[in-house]
Amino acid sequence: MTIIWLFLAVLLMAAVAALVYWLVVITEGVYLGRSMVVWLYDVTAHKYDGIKEFDADAEHFFVIKPYLQHLPMHSTPLLLDVATGTGRVPFYLFAEPTFNGKVIGVDAAGKMLAVAVEKLQGQNGRFLPIQQVADQLPFSDNTFHGVSCLESLEFFPSDKKALQEMVRVLKPGGSLMVTRRTGWEAKTFIGRFHSPEACEAMLAELGLVEVKTFPWQVDYDRVMARKPVNGR
Ligand SMILES: C[S@@+](CC[C@H](N)C(=O)[O-])C[C@H]1O[C@@H](n2cnc3c(N)ncnc32)[C@H](O)[C@@H]1O
Known part of the structure; x- marks a missing residue:
C-alpha cells in the first residue's frame, strides 16, 4: 500500500x-x-x-537581406520593429552599409529595451525605443515603410489584434515581416498554433497581399506580406 x-x-x-x-x-x-x-x-x-547566440551571417542572409529586398524603394525608410527585444533587427539592419533608414523599436519589457539601447548607442539617434504593448501601437495610420515582428506573436495576448495594429501603421505598399512558430513545441501553444495555411489566411483576411511563408529555423518560419496600394 x-x-x-x-x-x-x-x-x-x-x-x-x-x-x-x-x-x-x-x-x-x-x-x-x-x-x-x-x-x-x-x-x-x-x-x-x-x-540566442545570433550569428551575423545568418541574420544577414535569412532576415535582413530578404527584408531589405522586400521593402518599398526609399532612400531613408522608416521601419518599426515590434517586440524588438534586445534590438536584433535594428542591430543587424544598421550593420548593412546600404541601409540609411531609422528604426523605432517597441517592446513591453523595459529591461530588454535597455539592452537594445546600450547595443545601439553608436547609431546617432537612428534607433528610437518605445516601451509599449504590441496591440496598442502609438502611431498614426500609414506611417512605416516596413514593420517587422520576429519570434514574438505567439507570446501576445492576441496575435490577431497585434497584427491588425501592424497593418494599420504600415504605409500602402509597405512590407510586413513576421514569424510563425513551428516545431513540436509550437503545437503545445494550445489555441495559438497556426498551420502555414491558417497563418497566411489570417494575414490575407487583414487585407495583406503577396503573403508568402519561407522556412527559416527549427522553431520558426519567416512570413512576408505587403499592404496593398489603393486596396489592391
Ligand atoms: C523571443 S523575444 C523576441 C525579441 C526579438 N524580436 C528577437 O527576435 O530577438 C520576445 C519579445 O516579445 C516581447 N513581448 C512579449 N509580449 C509583448 C507584448 N504584449 N507587447 C510587446 N512586446 C512583448 C518580450 O518582451 C520580448 O522582448
Whole structure:
C-alpha cells in the first residue's frame, strides 16, 4: 500500500513539474497573462543575447537581406520593429552599409529595451525605443515603410489584434515581416498554433497581399506580406 502511495506521489510531482515547465519555460508565461511574459523577459534580459547566440551571417542572409529586398524603394525608410527585444533587427539592419533608414523599436519589457539601447548607442539617434504593448501601437495610420515582428506573436495576448495594429501603421505598399512558430513545441501553444495555411489566411483576411511563408529555423518560419496600394 505504501509503495502505491509513494508511486502516486512521485507521479503527481512529475505532473506538476511538467506543468510548471510548460507554463514557464516552453510557453514563456503566455497562459499566465501578459505581465508574466513581460516579467520573465525582464528578468532574463541580460542573458537573452547569450542564449540566442545570433550569428551575423545568418541574420544577414535569412532576415535582413530578404527584408531589405522586400521593402518599398526609399532612400531613408522608416521601419518599426515590434517586440524588438534586445534590438536584433535594428542591430543587424544598421550593420548593412546600404541601409540609411531609422528604426523605432517597441517592446513591453523595459529591461530588454535597455539592452537594445546600450547595443545601439553608436547609431546617432537612428534607433528610437518605445516601451509599449504590441496591440496598442502609438502611431498614426500609414506611417512605416516596413514593420517587422520576429519570434514574438505567439507570446501576445492576441496575435490577431497585434497584427491588425501592424497593418494599420504600415504605409500602402509597405512590407510586413513576421514569424510563425513551428516545431513540436509550437503545437503545445494550445489555441495559438497556426498551420502555414491558417497563418497566411489570417494575414490575407487583414487585407495583406503577396503573403508568402519561407522556412527559416527549427522553431520558426519567416512570413512576408505587403499592404496593398489603393486596396489592391
Ligand atoms: C523571443 S523575444 C523576441 C525579441 C526579438 N524580436 C528577437 O527576435 O530577438 C520576445 C519579445 O516579445 C516581447 N513581448 C512579449 N509580449 C509583448 C507584448 N504584449 N507587447 C510587446 N512586446 C512583448 C518580450 O518582451 C520580448 O522582448
